[in-house]
Structure formats: C-alpha cells, structure tokens
Amino acid sequence: MREQSREKILVAALEVFAAKGYHDATVSEITAKAGVSRGLLNYYFPGKQNLVDELLDRYLDGVAAILDVSGSPDERLAAIIDGVLGAATMAGAQRMALSLVVNPATHPLFAAAEARKEDKLLALEDGLRELFTERGAKDPALEEVLLRSVLEGVIFKSAVYADQYPIEHIRRRLYQMYGLPTPKSPLVDASPAPVGRMRALRPGGA
Incomplete structure (x- = not known):
C-alpha cells in the first residue's frame, strides 16, 4: 500500500x-x-523539489538503460534507436525533463540529477563509443555525440508536436543513415501518413 x-x-x-x-x-x-x-x-x-529529483533520477536511469540490449553491433544500434523512439511517444517524462533543462531557473536541478547519475551516464557514453568502435567508426566519440544529439532532437520534437511528428519515417531514415537493414515491423504506426508540416497547436486547437 x-x-x-x-x-x-x-x-x-x-x-x-x-x-x-x-x-x-x-x-x-x-x-x-x-x-x-x-x-x-x-x-x-x-517538498516539490524532492518530487522533481525522484522523477529526474528515474528519467536518467531510463536513458542509461538504453544499452541493455544484446546482439551484433547493428542489432544493438537498431534496438537503441527503437528504444529511444518508442520512449519518445510517451511525452510526459520527456516534456518535464526538457522544461527543466531549457529553463535557466531550473537547469541546476537537471545538472544536479546528472551529477547523481554520473557513473551511469559515463557507462552510457563509453558503451555507445565501444559500439561505434565495433562498427568501424573513425571517431567513435563524435559518433556517440551525434547519435545522442539526433535522438534527443527527436525527443524534443516529438514532445512539442506529439501526433504530428513522423516517428516511423524518422526511424526508417535513421536505419538508412546507419546502414541498418530495413525494419521488419513498424514501431508505432503500420501505415504512417506522409510527412507534413508540423505546427504547434494554437489555443482552441486551431
């Protein structure tokens, strides 16, 4: 109870x-x-900050857990992409974390959470760099930064534009970008609509 x-x-x-x-x-x-x-x-x-601390700790634990996959380097990279894109559809945690990061008044709360999870975040960075090393990357550190930047950008856009964001199309483009086999089954939408122009919803839904 x-x-x-x-x-x-x-x-x-x-x-x-x-x-x-x-x-x-x-x-x-x-x-x-x-x-x-x-x-x-x-x-x-x-206090309210204690709630945020707990939620941010869980959020970063989830970020660090993306490496908990097995298989060949390509299979692991595909699973990481799918894991992040699947989580991006659950926008609540993403939106909360983003709001804390970009607001100067609350950025220190996120920075403190990162400090608490330093070991896990280092393991995440090192794990991704090892993965790109196995795939033959010339600069694994740069590839790690690029992948996380792309995926974090997807998280941001999907949190802002929600159902307008073309997750399935982005997924397939990422697979192409990294030379991965075309996914056999859809992640979120078996028949995604063509990519349109994304706009934030205005008051009244207009």
Whole structure:
C-alpha cells in the first residue's frame, strides 16, 4: 500500500509538471490528482523539489538503460534507436525533463540529477563509443555525440508536436543513415501518413 501511494504521487506529479512546468505546478494540484492528502505526500516527499529529483533520477536511469540490449553491433544500434523512439511517444517524462533543462531557473536541478547519475551516464557514453568502435567508426566519440544529439532532437520534437511528428519515417531514415537493414515491423504506426508540416497547436486547437 505504501509503495502504491508513493507511485500514485509520482505519476500525478509527472502529469502536473509536464502540463504546467515546475514553477507553476502546485502541491495542491498534485495531491488532488493523486487522490492523497498533503500529509501523505509530505511523508514521502517533503517538498516539490524532492518530487522533481525522484522523477529526474528515474528519467536518467531510463536513458542509461538504453544499452541493455544484446546482439551484433547493428542489432544493438537498431534496438537503441527503437528504444529511444518508442520512449519518445510517451511525452510526459520527456516534456518535464526538457522544461527543466531549457529553463535557466531550473537547469541546476537537471545538472544536479546528472551529477547523481554520473557513473551511469559515463557507462552510457563509453558503451555507445565501444559500439561505434565495433562498427568501424573513425571517431567513435563524435559518433556517440551525434547519435545522442539526433535522438534527443527527436525527443524534443516529438514532445512539442506529439501526433504530428513522423516517428516511423524518422526511424526508417535513421536505419538508412546507419546502414541498418530495413525494419521488419513498424514501431508505432503500420501505415504512417506522409510527412507534413508540423505546427504547434494554437489555443482552441486551431
């Protein structure tokens, strides 16, 4: 029961932070969405920052876990691409993390989370560089930076444009870019629409 209550609070906090941002979100909104008392929330998380710290730690744990795949170098790279693109469709965590990164007032919270996860992030970087070494890259460090930049750009765009973002087309283009075999099955959409022009939704959905 305790663990369930804690998880309910974290799920609610993620939704509220993703929708309103860190500064505009209130503890009252989080408790209302979670259906718990303020006293229970304070028992697990004494302040709003404690909630963000926990959510960011989980987010970075998920980022570091993309290396938990097996197979040949090409199979592993394909699985990493698919894992990140699949996670990009779950925009709540991505949007929350991005909002904290780009806002100067909350960037230190993300920097602190990165510091807490330094060992895992180093292992991620080294693992990707080893993967590109196995694939014969001339500059594995540059390839690691490029791949993460591309995938993080996909995460950003998919968080902003949601269903408008052509995940399946991007996936197939990435496979081509890295010389990977064409995927045998779709990741999110068996019949993706042609790539259109992405625009942020305006007030009223216009």
